[in-house]
C-alpha cells in the first residue's frame with residue numbers, strides 16, 4: 001500500500017477509478033469512476049441488475065475487480081476485505097443479512113469483533129439510542145424482529161466497528177414506505193451526529209434524495225449520468241434526469257409531476 005496522488009482534494013475519502021467487475025463472461029461493471037468526500041452521503045442509482053451491488057461489493061473487497069480504489073489517498077485495490085474493514089470501510093448488505101438465530105446483542109457484537117469491551121459497550125449504547133425499536137429487544141433472536149427492525153439492526157451492526165465509510169446496499173429493500181421513512185430518518189440523524197461518509201445504493205431516486213447530496217446513475221454497468229444536489233432535491237430535476245438517463249418516461253406533464261408521489265415506472269422498474 002502506498003500514497004499516491006489521486007488528483008482529488010484532501011476532502012476526498014474514497015475514489016474509484018476504472019472499476020470493472022466480471023463474473024465469468026463479460027463485465028457487469030464497466031470501468032466506472034466515482035468519489036465520496038468526507039462526511040457526505042452520495043448515491044449510486046439504477047434499476048435491477050444495473051451493477052450497483054457489484055460495485056459496492058468490489059469497493060468493500062468482496063468481489064475481485066480491476067481498476068483502482070483509493071481510500072484516504074492510499075491505493076487499497078489489492079487489500080483484502082478484512083484489511084479494508086480495519087481501515088474503516090464497512091459494507092451493510094442488501095437483504096439485511098443478519099444472523100437470525102443470534103440475539104440482537106450478539107449480532108451487534110459481530111460488528112465489533114476487533115474492539116475492546118468498553119468501546120463496544122459505548123457503541124452499543126449509541127446504536128440503541130439511534131434505534132430505540134431494537135433497544136428493548138437485546139435478548140430476542142434477530143429473526144423475530146420485523147423487516148424494518150432487522151434493517152436497523154443491520155445498520156447498527158455496521159456502526160459497531162466505528163466506520164469511516166459505510167456502504168449501504170438498498171436499505172429500503174422490502175420495507176413499507178413508512179418504515180423506509182423511519183430508517184432514513186435515523187440514517188440522517190446518524191450521519192449528522194457521526195459525520196459519517198456513506199455510499200448508498202438505491203433503486204429509488206425518491207428515497208435516495210432524502211439523504212444523498214450527489215448521485216450517479218448506473219445503467220448496464222455504465223455510469224450514464226450524474227445528479228448534483230439541486231437536481232436531487234427538485235422533482236423536476238430528478239424527473240428530467242430519469243428521462244434523460246433511463247428513458248423511463250417519454251412525456252411527463254408538469255402538473256402530473258407536481259402531484260405524483262413515489263411510484264414505480266413500468267418500463268425501467270425504477271422508483272421515482
Ligand SMILES: Nc1ncnc2c1ncn2[C@@H]1O[C@H](COP(=O)(O)OP(=O)(O)OP(=O)(O)O)[C@@H](O)[C@H]1O
Pocket residue numbers: 023028046047048049050051052053054055094203
Ligand atoms: N455472484 C454472481 N455471479 C454471477 N452473476 C452475478 C453475480 N452477482 C451479480 N451477478 C450479475 O451481475 C449483474 C449485476 O448485478 P448486481 O447485483 O450488481 O446489480 P444491482 O444493480 O445491484 O441489482 P439489484 O438492484 O437487483 O440488486 C446482474 O446481471 C447479475 O445477475
